[in-house]
Amino acid sequence: xxxxxxxxxxxxxxxxxxxxxxxxxxxxxxxxxxxxxxxxxxxxxxxxxxxxxxxxxxxxxxxxxxxxxxxxxxxxxxxxxxxxxxxxxxxxxxxxxxxxxxxxxxxxxxxxxxxxxxxxxxxxxxxxxxxxxxxxxxxxxxxxxxxxxxxxxxxxxxxxxxxxxxxxxxxxxxxxxxxxxxxxxxxxxxxxxxxxxxxxxxxxxxxxxxxxxxxxxxxxxxxxxxxxxxxxxxxxxxxxxxxxxxxxxxxxxxxxxxxxxxxxxxxxxxxxxxxxxxxxxxxxxxxxxxxxxxxxxxxxxxxxxx
Numbered sequence: 001x002x003x004x005x006x007x008x009x010x011x012x013x014x015x016x017x018x019x020x021x022x023x024x025x026x027x028x029x030x031x032x033x034x035x036x037x038x039x040x041x042x043x044x045x046x047x048x049x050x051x052x053x054x055x056x057x058x059x060x061x062x063x064x065x066x067x068x069x070x071x072x073x074x075x076x077x078x079x080x081x082x083x084x085x086x087x088x089x090x091x092x093x094x095x096x097x098x099x100x101x102x103x104x105x106x107x108x109x110x111x112x113x114x115x116x117x118x119x120x121x122x123x124x125x126x127x128x129x130x131x132x133x134x135x136x137x138x139x140x141x142x143x144x145x146x147x148x149x150x151x152x153x154x155x156x157x158x159x160x161x162x163x164x165x166x167x168x169x170x171x172x173x174x175x176x177x178x179x180x181x182x183x184x185x186x187x188x189x190x191x192x193x194x195x196x197x198x199x200x201x202x203x204x205x206x207x208x209x210x211x212x213x214x215x216x217x218x219x220x221x222x223x224x225x226x227x228x229x230x231x232x233x234x235x236x237x238x239x240x241x242x243x244x245x246x247x248x249x250x251x252x253x254x255x256x257x258x259x260x261x262x263x264x265x266x267x268x269x270x271x272x273x274x275x276x277x278x279x280x281x282x283x284x285x286x287x288x289x290x291x292x293x294x295x296x297x298x299x300x301x302x303x304x305x306x
Contacts, residue, residue: 002085002283002289003150004147004148004149004150004151004152006121006147006152006157007272009245009272010121010272011121012121013232014116014121014122014147014232014278015116015119015120015121015122015125015273016116016221017028017045017113017116017117017162017306018025018075018232018233018234019074019305020074020075020109020190020232020233020235021113021116021232021233021234022074022075022076022113023074023075023076023078023079023113023117024075024076025069026079026080026083027117027217028036029079029089029090030082030090030114030117030173032089033089033091033114033154034075034206035118036150036295037053037120037146037156037176038156038161038171038176039117040114040115040118040176041111041144041176042110042158042161043091043112043114044091044107044110044111044158045107045158045161045302046092046093046162047082047094047099047100047110048099048101048102048106048107048110048210049061049096049099049100049101049102049120050101050102050104050107050159051065051069051101051102051103052268053165054096054235056165056168057095057096057149057164059097060164061101061204063182065067065101066101066297067297067298067304068199068297069081069102069300070101070105070106070236071098071099071101071236071293071295071298071299072102072106073235073236073303073305074306075109075110075113075301076107077306078100078106078110080093081100082098083102084101085097085098085099085100086207087096094299095135096285103142103143103237104142104143105124105234105236105237106157106237107157107158108124108142108143108144108157108158109124109234110158111144111156112124112146112234115144115146117152120146120147121146121147122145122146122147123143123144123145123146123157123230124142124144124145124234125141125143125144125145125183125185125224125226125229125230126141126142126185126186126187126222126224126226126229126237127140127141127142127143127184127185127188127222127226128140128183128184128189128203129141129181129182129183130142130170130181130182130183130184131169132172132180133169135207136156136202137202137203137204137207138198138202138203138204138278139205140203140204140205140213140218140222141157141183142153142182142229142237142248143156143157143178144156144157144158153270154176154178155177155178155180155183156176156177156178157175157183158175159175160175160178161175161242167293171202172241173210180268183196185226185266185267185268186219186222186223186226186263186266187226187262187264187265187267188222188263188267188268189203189219189222189268190219190220190223190259190260190262190263191263191264191267193219194256194260195264200214200215200216200219201214202214203218203219203288204218204219204225205218211245211290212247212248214244215248216251217245217248217249217251218247219244220243220245220256220259221240221244221245223259223262223263223266224242224243224244224259224262224285225237225266225287226266227262227266227275227278227279228279228285228287230266230270230272230279231275231279231280233279233287235287236273236293238259238293238294238295238296239287239291239293239294239303240241240291240293240294241287241288241291241292242283242285242286242287242288243258243259243285258282258284258285262278262280262285265278272293273275287305289302289304290302290304290305291303291305294303
């Protein structure tokens with residue numbers, strides 16, 4: 001197979017840390033870690049537990065951790081929580097009680113940080129996974145997309161490197177090469193919905209019968225988040241700004257038309273220059289200094305970013 005090609009400016013952009021992935025003064029903790037992307041995915045997995053995985057790990061998650069850990073935006077602060085609970089090297093697997101209690105974004109943020117530290121171009125991608133169940137629902141999810149010199153951009157899901165999770169969800173693919181029909185980036189999902197090829201009600205955080213956190217408005221929000229991720233602004237999944245629509249509300253046509261413009265730029269194939277220009281040039285897409293955080297447990301509040 002001939003080597004894949006990545007433009008030098010794109011490689012340099014995604015191989016350097018963002019404000020969100022920078023380990024800061026805890027970077028020395030990375031020194032003795034492996035340099036293989038798959039091994040680094042397992043390192044990330046073994047330092048964290050998803051706040052919905054308590055039963056799987058037979059762990060009763062303390063309420064304060066359940067409510068507060070995943071509100072941590074920046075990787076250096078996440079690492080401080082990890083080493084504060086157990087000061088062992090990061091290569092050592094933690095017991096559940098010593099782990100950071102996060103969500104999908106946090107596994108991917110840490111994996112992305114580890115990859116960028118060794119010079120591997122990497123970025124978060126927001127979209128929808130079909131592998132957390134067999135009911136046809138597309139579950140809100142975040143993965144890492146990293147550059148393989150032989151094959152190009154690949155999706156990696158660090159959460160799936162844990163055998164317990166593989167068994168629970170009957171995962172039948174390599175978590176370092178998630179099939180693109182099993183994880184749909186938000187722009188691809190948006191295009192399918194707009195073309196009448198997919199039911200918007202099957203995309204979201206919960207199926208329709210469990211609440212209103214699904215539908216066209218939800219997919220639009222994920223397109224906005226994914227464009228920010230492509231610009232290395234890896235916010236919390238419930239940080240909102242700009243064109244965000246109130247939960248369950250129908251989108252107005254100007255907003256639909258804006259996301260019709262964004263979706264093809266932020267698809268499986270990313271137009272880097274266009275993604276940069278759209279994000280930096282449109283007030284409704286660009287992340288402002290202060291965002292509204294709709295924290296699932298702690299309620300809404302305004303947060304000023306670093």
